[in-house]
Amino acid sequence: MNVLLIGSGGREHALAWKLSASPLLGKLYAAPGNPGIAREAEIAALDAEDHGAVASFCKEKDIGLVVVGPEAPLVAGLSDHLRAAGIRVFGPSQAAARLEGSKGFTKDLCARFAIPTAAYGRFQNAEDAKDYARARGAPIVVKADGLAAGKGVTVATTLDEALAAIDACFDGAFGGAGAEVVVEEFLTGEEVSFFCLCDGRTALPFGSAQDHKRVGDGDTGPNTGGMGAYSPAPVMTPAMSERVMREIVEPTMRGMAELGSPFSGVLFAGLMITADGPKLIEYNVRFGDPECQVLMMRLKDDLLILLNAAADGQLAHMSARWYAEAALTVVMAAKGYPGAVERGSVIGGLDRVPEGVELFHAGTSERDGRIVANGGRVLSVTATGRTVTEAQARAYAAIDTIDWPEGFCRRDIGFRAVEREKSERGA
Missing domain, CATH: 3.30.1490.20 (ATP-grasp fold, A domain)
Structure with missing residues (x-):
């Protein structure tokens, strides 16, 4: 089966890396891709905003499945256009993508279907x-x-x-x-990312992670797209996962179907585990970045089989298996991020990254045979270990081999889990 992957970030590199391991895969194309993705896929000169051009490419290359990585093409209706052209897609319709495209829509959905979330108001x-x-x-x-x-x-x-x-x-x-603005109650608790693969009727739990949104160590400074993540999230016990499915995910699936917009694709629930139980902070309609990187490192099953099942409405017959190891990723960003950054600085030492550590490209490009920075978040250095502590040590050891003075990273990704593990060892 030939596959087209839409996107150019660290999330898409992780997806390309995992998809390329499938024996079902014929040829993998990516648009617009990046230098890291180019090692796994053939780069296609496509603009995802030109839905007609994407559909024509799929017909020309006999694409069996389109995997849409980022949220913007989904909110813009790319999936609808492709499905109307008879092309199979992993990703929600434009109407279902409102779960991410409009925070007010999601809050109103929660109110209508009794999904626990923060008190809020919508304002114009x-x-x-x-x-x-x-x-x-x-x-x-x-x-x-x-x-x-x-x-x-x-x-x-x-x-x-x-x-x-x-x-x-x-x-x-x-x-x-x-x-339009949503103003909502501040929730206290532990934040967690919880993922499900969905086919319009069935939601299949697909792992948990905790990310670090703030730019500085100790969770200080402004919010970013994510400075690192680890998986699994210790707070997501089997009992808590079951409760999230029952109280949040399943009512959402029923609600979207009732509204005439059944959800198919990745449902990414940003949760706060409060003293009263789980509450929904927000929904995203695609894999998180950098959460996708750690999920792909831990996934034992063939990703392409699972995405095909979701596209075909067959998830009721599927399960997802995970390696017991923890995975942790650290984002290397250009200095100045999340503000203005300079592009074009050369990144050296990438060939010195130890075996077993995956280097997922995000904001990179290639110039004269060298990798250069071409964005805010530039690399995701991702490692596994028997514990989060071990995975963290491996990731930072790899980072220390990279020569990029114009870049920076947080040095404490996974600190909550590391402290928890230290406490458990001392108990």
């Missing part, structure tokens, strides 16, 4: 949003309603910070994504 002007924030007080969370590349959320510790975040949204800091 700054003054009403500010009145709500003043009434609730800080800490409080301000979210741009639409897609904002992971940067449209402010966890405000003071009221002034919340009011400034509301103004920023309505003043265009996130473009059209901030035309």
Whole structure:
């Protein structure tokens, strides 16, 4: 089977790496790809925004399945266009992708179908949003309603910070994504990413991870797209996973079907495990980045078989098996991220990364035979180990072999799990 993978980040490199191991795979194409993905796939000069061109390419290359990595093409309706052309797709319809494309839509879905989440208000002007924030007080969370590349959320510790975040949204800091704002209750607990593969009727649990959104060690500084992650998440015990499925995922699947938008693809639930149990923070409709990197390292089964089953509505007959080892990934980013960054700096030493550590490319390009930085988050250095502590040590040892003065990373990815493991050893 020939497969077309849409996307160019670390998530897509991890997917390409895993898909390329499938004996079912004929030829793997990727658009637009990156230098790392090019080692696993043939790069296709396609613009994912040109749905007609993508469909024509699929017909020409006899593509049996299109795997859409990032959220923007899904929210823009690429899956619908391809399905209408008779092309099989792994990824939700445009209507189902509203779960990520509109935070207000998801909050209203939660209210309608009794899915536990934070109290909230939806607003189309700054003054009403500010009145709500003043009434609730800080800490409080301000979210741009639409897609904002992971940067449209402010966890405000003071009221002034919340009011400034509301103004920023309505003043265009996130473009059209901030035309509507959700202001919601601040939840206390442990945050976790929980994934399911879905086929419109069945949701198959597909692993957990914990990521690190803030740019600095100790979870300090502004939010980013993600500075690292590890899997599995210790807080997601079998009992907690069962509760999340029963209270959050299954009502969502029923609700979307009732609304006429059955969900097929990856359902990524960002959760807060509170003293009262799990609550939904937000949904994403694709694999997380960098969570995908650690999930792919731990997945024992053939990914292509599972994605085909989801596309064909056959997940009720499937299961997903995992290696017992932990996986941990550290994102290397260009200095200045999540703000403005300089592109073009040369990254050396990549051939010195130890065997067994996977180097997933995100914001890279190739110039004169050398790998250069071409974005904010540039590399995901990913390792496994018997424990998170061991995986962390292997990942940072690999990072120390890379020569890139213009880059940086957090040095504490996985610190909560490492502390938990240390405590358990001392008990």
